[in-house]
Amino acid sequence: MADDDDEEGFGGAYEDGHWIWDENIEQLAFISDLPPVAVETIQIPTKAPTGTVEFRDDVDLIEQIRFRRRYQRKIKPGQAEIITVQDVKDIALFTAPVNIMSPILINMLHLPTTERFIRALILYCAYYLQVADEMTRRILELDTKVRTPVCELVENEFRDNLGDLRLLVAKEYSTMLIGGADTKKFHHMGSQKKRRSLSDKDARLFETLLRMCVQIVWLALGRKSFNQIELEMNRMFKSEIFNSVEHTLKxxxxxxxxxxxxxxxxxxxxxxxxxxxxxxxxxxxVFCHRQIDYRIMGLGVIKFPQMTPRLDYMYQAIVGDEENLCNMGVVLGIIGMPRGGFDTMLRPIPVASETAKSKASVSTNIMSSQGSKSSTSMRKGANAKQLYPHIYLPKHEEHEIYFPPSFPDNPEHIRLCSETQRRRWQNRLQKLLHPQAAGR
Structure with a gap:
């Protein structure tokens, strides 16, 4: 028989061989002496605007010198002097307005998943602009030519290529939505997905990330067709109904x-x-009922035993080394091109034969710059010279898609982003948000 002290404390007392429960007696409480687990919280200091955001594109010489000295990516000995995705991101971050910048945005831009997402967007938008120009020309030729069955075959190939390139963007975007891989700590319900949903914070992060990606893609494609890129990207992510850019531009x-x-x-x-x-x-x-090569959904993340020339082209575009893109015939805008042909702000340096033509068009540019702000944004980069060749995706294999005996589970080698550049932009943001503390 246990002592009375041991028999009490379980919500009652032991009398005459029976337990008598008393609600006034407290229940057992298990108290841990371990310190509470620290929960990582990411805060945005100011609410970022979700309307029209204008980036600076008229950086003066003093600012360019400051950017080259403090924030431009330093080329290490042995590295190829070519343009990388990090270089384009640096220009976009340097010219972005402070009111949309936040530490969480800078951290997210320097994730491997986000970099694959950006490279897939550059590839898709470059091919989209190319096909859009081709289709405009074909529609104009209908006045003098007759459509044949060959036209259907060519246009179906364009349509399937655009669908596959959209899948490359969708697979990385889906990872961000579910908080997978390296994006889990940026999920709106926390890394464990157990917190209350912060829908407003998530929406504003998405809006600023999308606007930043529009600027990055525009810079990577030689500063041309800004509004066409912005309209298409907003349509892809928001559908025609919620395309705010279309509602603004009409x-x-x-x-x-x-x-x-x-x-x-x-x-x-x-x-x-x-x-x-x-x-x-x-x-x-992603959920469309059409013939899709399932390996597209794992490019850059999972190793596949067999790769077709078409898949290898897409693989090199989203995760391949930038210095090998030109040698392999992969076109990704100005990514992979020699750095010496561009100035600090990644504008092409005109050659001697083009100097006379540029001087002759100075007066025209001055007159065109006096238009309204909206019309200026519509013409932004419209007359830019084609800096990179056209994209020619390898065709689909005629035979059926290869299905391995088991789904491959070997992970692909993940290319990390520059930690040095991430810290530089975080330090710069802190100086811009707290100028008094930075001056001490």
Missing amino acids: TDYISKMAKEERAVLLGHCVRHDKKLNTRSPLMNE
Whole structure:
């Protein structure tokens, strides 16, 4: 028989062989002496605007010298002097307005998943602009030419290529949505997905990230067709209904497209559901019922035993070494091109034969710059010279898709981003947000 002290304390007392429960007696409480686990919290100091955001593109010479001395990526001995994705990100971060900058945005831009996402966006937008120009030319030729069955085959190839490139963007975007891999600490419900959803914070982070990616893609494609890039990227991520850029510009460009042009540029995975059930075109591409090579969904993350020339082209574009892109015939805008052909702000340096032409067009540029702000943004980069060759994706294999006996689970080697550059931009942001503390 245990002592009375041991028999009490379980919510009652032992009398005459029976337990008598008393609600006034406290229950057992297990108290841990371990310190509480620190929960990482990422705060945005100011609410970033979700409307029109203008980046600086008229950096003076003094600012360029400061950027080259303090923030430009330093080339180490033995490294190729070529343009990398990090160089383009540095220009975008340097010219971004302070009110959209935040430590979480800088950290997210320096993740391997985000870098694959940006490279996939550059590849898609470059091919999209190329196909859009080709389709415009083909539609204009309908006045004098007759469509043949060959036209359908060529346009179907354009449509399938755009769909596969959208899948490259969608697979990285899906990783960000679910907080997978290295993006889990940026999830709106925490890394364990057990907190209350911070939907407002998540929406503002997404808006600033999307606007930053638009600027990065525009810089990587030689500063041309800004509004066309912005409209297409917002359509992909938000659908036609919630495309805020289209609501602002009111271009009505989709309804102005010809039927053949719309079928190629938008694809056949577009769904027009009710607003509450609307999914973005990127997610529609993932769940679309069409023949898709499943290996596209794991490029750069999982090693596959067999790779077709088409898959290898996409693989090199999103995770390959930048110094080998030109040698392998992979086009990714100005990424991989020699650094000596561009100035500090990644503008092409004109050669001697082009100097006379540029002087002759000075007066025209001055007159065009006196227009309204909206028309200036619509023309931004419209007349830029084509700095990179056209993209020619290898065709699909004629035989059926290879299915291995088991799904491969060997991870691919992940290319890390520059930690040095990330710290530089974090320090610069702290100086801009707290100038008094930085001056001490």
